[in-house]
Amino acid sequence: MEETAEIKKVTCTVCPRGCQMTVTRKGGEITVEGATCARGRAYGREEMLDPKRMITTTVRVDPAIAGDFLLPVRSRTPVPKKLLIAVAEECRKTVLSRRVRIGEVVIPDVLGCGVDMVATADVPEE
């Protein structure tokens, strides 16, 4: 029986050129059409095998430290797409018990995926 191919249309986000790519997986083989450089081909392969996205959300801070302030955070690097909801939930459950400054790690190695969540603002002084 002939194996069916999985086909994804992907816009490369590695550089502003935004090449339109067609990524095909058939059997164990992946082909990337439309990429004009090696970085784009690698991105196309990743989009087929383990797509990743940046995530931005907020983390609560102990009200004794900063009232009802919600601290904006983002992933330092892209997170596997399949973990995005779980990472958002982990951030939602977190209550920070210390003051942090912009760029500081708020949740290291979130869910063991190797990516830190970092603050994108300072926790204000009361």
Ligand code: SF4
């Ligand atoms: S394939 Fe290469 S040139 Fe095209 S958008 Fe991606 S990185 Fe840029």
